[in-house]
Structures are given as C-alpha cells and as structure tokens.
Amino acid sequence: MNLRQLDKKHFGRRGKPEDIVVGNSVDSYLIDSRGRKYIDFMMGWCVGNLGWGNTEVRTAVGKFDGPDYVHPNYLYRPWTQLAEILARITPGKLAVSYRTTGGTESVEGALQIAMACTGRGKFVSIEDSYHGNSIATMSIGAAQNRETFKNLLPNCHKIKPPLDRKALGKIETLLKKRDVAAFIMEPIICNLGALVPDREFILGVRKLCTRYGTLFIADEVATGFGRTGKLFACEHFDLEPDILCVSKAITGGYGGLGAVITTSKIANAIKEDFGLYSTYGWHPRAVAAALANLRYLRRHQRKLLTNASRLGEHFLSRLAQMTFRGKATIQGKGFAIGIKLEDEAYASEVGDTCRENGLLISAEEDVLMFFPALTITRQTAQRGLDILEMSL
Numbered sequence: 044m045n046l047r048q049l050d051k052k053h054f055g056r057r058g059k060p061e062d063i064v065v066g067n068s069v070d071s072y073l074i075d076s077r078g079r080k081y082i083d084f085m086m087g088w089c090v091g092n093l094g095w096g097n098t099e100v101r102t103a104v105g106k107f108d109g110p111d112y113v114h115p116n117y118l119y120r121p122w123t124q125l126a127e128i129l130a131r132i133t134p135g136k137l138a139v140s141y142r143t144t145g146g147t148e149s150v151e152g153a154l155q156i157a158m159a160c161t162g163r164g165k166f167v168s169i170e171d172s173y174h175g176n177s178i179a180t181m182s183i184g185a186a187q188n189r190e191t192f193k194n195l196l197p198n199c200h201k202i203k204p205p206l207d208r209k210a211l212g213k214i215e216t217l218l219k220k221r222d223v224a225a226f227i228m229e230p231i232i233c234n235l236g237a238l239v240p241d242r243e244f245i246l247g248v249r250k251l252c253t254r255y256g257t258l259f260i261a262d263e264v265a266t267g268f269g270r271t272g273k274l275f276a277c278e279h280f281d282l283e284p285d286i287l288c289v290s291k292a293i294t295g296g297y298g299g300l301g302a303v304i305t306t307s308k309i310a311n312a313i314k315e316d317f318g319l320y321s322t323y324g325w326h327p328r329a330v331a332a333a334l335a336n337l338r339y340l341r342r343h344q345r346k347l348l349t350n351a352s353r354l355g356e357h358f359l360s361r362l363a364q365m366t367f368r369g370k371a372t373i374q375g376k377g378f379a380i381g382i383k384l385e386d387e388a389y390a391s392e393v394g395d396t397c398r399e400n401g402l403l404i405s406a407e408e409d410v411l412m413f414f415p416a417l418t419i420t421r422q423t424a425q426r427g428l429d430i431l432e433m434s435l
C-alpha cells in the first residue's frame with residue numbers, strides 16, 4: 044500500500060488530506076518529499092510565527108539534557124521561569140499560569156477556572172467561533188457541533204455578529220441575571236476569517252463583565268505571540284482579560300504546550316480546589332523550546348511586530364486590488380488575514396490552485412486565510428501574493 048492508502052486505512056481525520064507529502068520546512072517554506080519548495084502562508088495555522096527552523100530554538104531543543112519527565116507536584120525551575128515570562132509579557136494583571144498541553148486544554152481550563160471562581164455555570168461566546176474540540180469547548184463553539192454531538196453542555200449562549208451596540212445590549216441582558224461564569228472570545232477572531240471587532244464592543248463587554256461579576260476570557264491560542272502585530276491581540280484594544288489562553292506559537296512548533304493565565308486574585312480564590320492536573324503539561328523538552336522561542340521573540344520583538352504590521356497592511360491593500368469571483372470580504376490585522384468568499388467550492392479551488400502553483404494557504408469552508416511568518420521577507424511575501432493573484 045502506498046502512503047495515501049495507508050493513511051486512509053489507519054489515520055483518523057476529517058475528509059481527505061491535502062495533496063502534499065511533507066518532507067521538511069525552513070523559514071517561510073515547506074518542502075515536499077520530492078524536494079519541491081512551497082511558500083508557506085499557513086505556518087501550521089499560527090504555529091510557526093518565527094519561521095520554521097529558527098536556529099536558536101532548534102539548538103536549545105537539540106542540546107536539551109534535562110530530566111525526561113517532571114511530575115506536576117515537584118518544583119522545577121524552568122516551569123517557574125516560563126510562568127514568570129508569561130506574567131511579564133501578557134496584558135494587565137495576569138500573573139499565574141496553569142500548565143496545559145495545547146489550546147483545547149487551555150480553554151477547557153479557563154472555563155473550569157471561571158466556574159470554580161464564580162460558582163456559576165453559564166457561558167456566553169460568539170456564534171460560529173472555534174475554541175477547541177473537547178465537549179466543553181465544542182459546547183461554546185459553532186452550533187453545527189450540536190448536529191454531530193446531540194448532548195453538548197446546555198447554557199452556552201451565542202452572540203451573532205455583527206458585534207455592534209445591539210450585540211452589546213444582548214450580552215447585557217444575559218449577564219444581568221448574574222449567572223454567567225464567563226464571556227469568551229478571540230480578541231481578533233481568526234476562526235471567523237480574522238474578524239476585527241470594534242473597540243467599543245470589546246471594551247463594552249469588558250465593562251459589563253466587571254459590572255455583573257462575569258469573567259472575561261481572551262482566547263489567544265491563535266492570535267498570541269505577535270500574530271496580529273502586537274504580542275497579544277488584547278493590546279490592540281487595551282483590553283485586560285481575567286483569563287488568557289495561549290498555545291500554538293508558544294513553542295513555534297517544537298512541542299505541544301499551552302497555558303491558562305489568570306490574575307493572582309482569581310488563582311488565590313480557587314487555590315484550595317483547583318489545580319488543572321495534566322500529566323504531560325509543560326513537558327521539560329517543550330518548556331525548553333518555549334523558553335528559547337519566547338526569549339528570541341522578546342529580543343527581536345520590535346522588528347518582528349513592525350514587519351507583521353507593515354507587511355500586513357501591504358497584504359490588505361494588495362488583496363483589495365485583486366479580482367475574486369463574486370463577493371469577497373477582506374479583513375484582518377497584522378499577519379492574521381482572511382477573505383470570506385461566500386462560495387465554498389471556489390475557496391477550495393483557489394486553495395488547490397495556489398498549492399499547485401507553489402503557495403500554501405488555508406481554505407476552509409468559504410474562507411481563505413493567510414498567516415505568514417513574522418520573519419517573512421517582503422520579497423517572499425510579494426512572490427506569494429503574485430502566485431495567489433495568478434491562481435484566482
């Protein structure tokens with residue numbers, strides 16, 4: 044049997060794999076098993092923010108000679124170092140990190156913290172959002188999850204975009220009853236085609252949460268670590284969440300790791316009952332990768348964020364000049380850019396043609412997404428955009 048047949052027989056996945064066999068990856072390129080080089084505008088969907096194969100991170104991982112494993116009940120200095128860095132770089136009063144292995148577990152943990160802290164059981168989220176694939180994270184996610192899984196958690200209310208004054212009014216009606224544990228959203232919604240909410244809306248929700256004792260959870264699993272041109276997307280709005288979820292770009296792809304970060308006040312309030320035990324949370328090797336990755340990011344922060352902001356603007360203006368079949372809504376911030384096409388077949392066709400022409404983009408449902416590395420050069424970005432234009 045060839046690879047495709049074996050994959051079909053033994054590998055669980057939704058639908059068919061894309062027509063590419065991965066060999067290697069370097070900088071902003073992915074190389075297939077036959078040596079063909081593709082420009083990577085996906086970067087693993089917000090994972091490889093520093094480009095693939097960053098020498099410092101790779102060396103730190105290669106040279107790692109610490110323990111094979113550390114039990115969660117022990118003290119381990121690199122854990123404290125990572126938690127301390129996260130406290131320093133995340134917005135507002137966030138100070139205490141809980142260890143997780145990835146994004147779903149981080150959001151799941153955030154929901155649990157909110158329940159433990161408020162003693163409430165309801166949640167409010169944005170309709171059609173994505174926050175992970177556990178039962179709880181699917182319950183706050185897209186309504187279509189409920190078609191496959193009939194008995195997801197009740198009491199999860201969804202707010203339908205546009206995220207405007209009317210939406211804010213609906214949120215106030217829900218929060219007023221003082222039984223909502225948390226409101227959750229991505230500050231820039233990558234999973235809705237990089238939707239950028241109005242400042243008035245997001246800060247309005249923040250105010251309502253404070254007024255009615257609901258916690259504000261910012262899911263920065265996709266937007267974290269520079270993706271939108273700020274270290275965290277919350278910073279675009281001066282938003283201070285009560286809980287922040289991170290993962291994906293925290294190790295740049297070198298290990299599965301995530302974190303739920305909250306304030307000392309909240310962590311102290313739940314200390315006796317809540318620990319978020321995770322056997323493989325913050326595995327020593329993944330922590331070594333995260334530390335090297337974050338140290339690099341911090342040292343080159345200004346240059347990387349400026350590149351994402353400036354080139355991100357350039358992406359938006361070039362995309363605005365391209366001709367798409369039918370209506371195309373272009374939106375985004377920094378290097379989180381989406382195009383809503385309202386035609387699934389066309390989106391999929393564009394994704395396939397780009398790949399055939401040497402460019403990897405995300406084409407899911409009717410949305411095209413672009414998440415280039417923060418390190419991408421203007422020249423490579425231009426070439427990728429030329430390929431996209433030619434592929435339309």
Ligand SMILES: Cc1ncc(COP(=O)(O)O)c(C=O)c1O
Pocket residue numbers: 145146147148150173174175176229233234262263264265290291
């Ligand atoms: C915003 C957001 N939250 C949570 C998740 C879940 O993360 P993971 O796939 O690491 O479980 C994702 C994954 O794409 C995401 O985009």
